[in-house]
Amino acid sequence: MSLISPLVPIIVPVILCAAIGVFWVRFKQPFDHEFVRRIVLWISAPALIVGTLGKTVISAELLQHVLLASMCMLAFTAVFAAVACVLLRLSLRDFLIPLVFGNFGNMGLPLCLFAFGQEGLAIGLGVFLVTTISHFSFGVAVLSGKAMIRGVLSSPVIYAGVFACLLIFNHWHLPLALQNTLELLGGISIPLMLITLGVSLSSLRLQGVGKSLGLGCLRLLVGLGGGVATVYVLDLEGMVRNVVLLQSATPAAVFNYLLAMQYRREPDTVAGMVVSSTLISFISIPVLLYFLGVR
Template identity: 80%
Template sequence: MSLISPLIPIILPVILCAAIGVFWVRFRQPFDHEFVRRMVLWVGAPALIVGTFGKTVISTELLQHVLLASVCMLGFSALFAALACVVLRIEMRNFLVPLVFGNFGNMGLPLCLFAFGEEGLAIGLGIFLTTTIAHFSFGAAVLSGKAMVKGVLSSPIIYAGIIACLLIFNDWHLPVSLQNTLGLLGGLSIPLMLITLGVSLSSLKLQEAKKSVGLGVLKLIVGLAGGFAAVYFLNLEGLERKVVLLQAATPAAVFNYLLAMQYKREPDVVAGMVVSSTLISFISIPVLLYFLGV
C-alpha cells in the first residue's frame, strides 16, 4: 500500500478528467473534436515544452547523453513493437506508434520527481523532449503513410523542441512574463486531451474494448523491453538507468489518441488502449519501483 498510495495523485486525475468526457457525452453536450485537437497540437503542447525547459536547470553534457539514451529506447521499442505486430497479426500502420510512445510527460515526469527528486526530473525532461519530437515526426509519418516532410516542418511541436534545446544549450532564460504566459497556455493541453479521451471512450464497443485491453498490456511489455534493451546496450548505470526504465514503463500517451483521430487510425481502440494501459500501470509501475530499489 505504501508503494501504491503515492501514485494515486498522479493516476487518479487522469481517470477523473477522462470521466468528465464520458459524462459530457452522456448529457448530450456538443463537443468539437477538431477545434480541441488543433488547440492542443498548435498551442497547448508547444507552450508546455518551451515553458517546461525554460525554467529547468540541466547541463548540456547530461542532456546530450540522455538524448542518445532516449533514441535507443525508442529504437528498440519500435523493433519489438514491429515484431509483435507481425507475430500477432496486428495492423502495424494503426498500432505501431501507440505501442512505442508512452506517457513520458503527464505521468513520466511526476513519477521521476516523486521517485528520484530534481535530478531525476531533469533526466526525465530530456527523454520527454526527444520522444515528443519523434512522436510528431516519425510517428505522424507512420500514421499518415507517407514521408510528410512538409507536415513535419510545419508542426509547432518541432519548433518548440528546437527552441527548448536552444534555451538549454545556450543557458538562456525566458522573461518572467513570457514564462508565465507559456505556463498558462501549456496548462490547458493535458486536461483537454484527457477530456477528449473520455468523450471517445463513451463510444467504445465490447469487441473494441477487449482488443484495447490486449494492446494496452502489449504496450507496457514492449515499452519496458525497449527500456531494458537500451540500458544494457549503452551500459547505463545509476540514476540515468533507473529513469530510463521508469519512463519506458509508462502507459500509452494520450497524444496517441489525438493522432489516431487525425489520421483515422482506429481512434476508439487507441483510446481504450490508453486508458487500459494507464489503469494497469497502477500495479506495474509500483512493482518496477520496488525492483529499482526505490
C-alpha cells in the same frame, strides 16, 4: 496499505483528471476535440516545453543524454514490436506504430511531474519532444506509406523544442515577464491532456475483447522492454533512468486510434488496444513506481 499510500498522490490526480473527461461525456456536455487539440499543440505544449526547460537547471550534456536515450528507447521498442508482430502474424503496417508509441504526453508528463517533480517533468519533456517528432514523421509514414516532412515542420512543438535547446546550450535566460507568461500558458497543458484522455477513452469501445486485451498487454510489455534495454545499453542511472522507464511503460496513445481511423488501419482493434492498455496501466504503473523506489 503502507506500500500503496505513497503512490496515491501520484496516481490519483491522473485518475481524477481523466475522470472529469469521462463524466463530461456521460453528462453529454459539448467537447470540441479540434479546438482543444490546437490549444494544446499550438500554445500550451510549446509553452510548457520552453517554460519548463528554460527555468529548470538541466545541463546541455544531460539534455543530449535524454534525447539519445529517447531515440534508443523508441528504436528498441520498434525492434521488439516488429518481432512480436512477425511471431504473432500481425500486420506490421497496422500494429507496429500503436505498439511503439505510448501515451508519452497525456499520461507520461503528469506522471513524471507528480512522481519526480520539476526535474522529472523536464526530462519527460525531452522524451516527449523526441517521441512527438518520431510519431508525426516515422509513425505517419508507416501508416500512410509516404513521408510526412511537411507535417513535422508545421508543428509548433518542434520549434519550441529547438528554442528550448538553444536556451540550454547557450545558457540563455528568458525575461521574467515572458517566463511567467509561459508558465501560465503551459500550466493548462497537463490538465487539458488528462481531461482529453478521459473524453477520448469514454468515446472508444472495445472491439474483439480478446485481441484488444492481448495487444494492450503487448504494448505495455514491448514498451517497458524498450525502456529496460535502453537503461542497460546506455547504463542510465538516477532520474534519467526512472523517467525513461516510466515513460516507456505508458499505454498506447489515443493519437494512434486517430491515425488508424484516418488511414483505415484496423481502427476498432486499435481503439480496444488503447482502452485496455490504459486500464491495465492503472495497475502496472503503480507497481513500476514502487520498484523505482517512489515511496
